[in-house]
Amino acid sequence: MSEVLDKVVEIVCNQLTVNKEDVTPDSSFVEDLGADSLDTVELVMAFEEEFGLEIPDDEAENITTIKSAVDWIEKNS
């Protein structure tokens, strides 16, 4: 597991109150982990804070799974 993946999973589990075991790289925040639309905005805020990044709104819309979050963060940090 990459460090980024570890942190992303941790943030998602905290934010959405889900168990680590229920999360896979392909997990969709909304469809698999029960996030509502505001949760997805808050997740992006949490990623920004944790990794010291600014994720533009139009790109944030495409961050819908664990994997897409990790990919974006790795590409942009």
Add this chain to the structure above:
Amino acid sequence: MENKKAIVTGGNRGIGKGIVLSLLEQGYFVLATSRDSTKFDVSHPNLKLANLDVCDHASVADFQKIVNDYDPDILINNAGVTKDNLFLRMTEDDWDEVIDTNLNSVFRMTKLVVKGMLKKKWGRIINISSISGSMGNPGQTNYSASKAGVDAFSRSLAKELGSRNITVNSIAPGFIQTDMTDGLIHEEITKKIPLQRVGNVEDIASLVNFLVSEESNYITGQTLVVDGGLFMK
């Protein structure tokens, strides 16, 4: 009480000033903004002042840093203007200025505080509207449209943020004795008010005190009218 922090726009006079004084008295920290804060004649250890023109996009964007440092729990969108004229004589500039100051600024200012409130999972946003927005008023097509817009904004945002324990409400004052209503208030109007007097800023400030407190936990998306009974739905 833990000392919560409030931002009040247009806090230097009228209803805004009344709200600032009353929040300070209740023990809140207050950051009061106005176009020219040197005109602010109040000083208090819990009061900070800032120059801000809510219509100036660049200044509002710059203000984000101050907001982040201040980390407010409460936003009172109070800044507002009138530019009354009969519709046939109203210019598009009069229209734009009032919509921008009273409505667009609410969008701009609220943008600055919501992220912080989401993190705290607590927040209070109070928009000062007007009964003009619900009942209409001749000469105020611009003003009443802006205030009806503010009320509708409060309802939609209340629905978006309710799950995060952030409440959004409007307060709609009737005739309150301030510079803005100077010249508008006369005996004829007073006669139409069931409580037989115009309001004072304290009448509004006391509702603000309630809405920012934990006592109002279950109230959101409302327009609360404070007008001595002038307008009844």
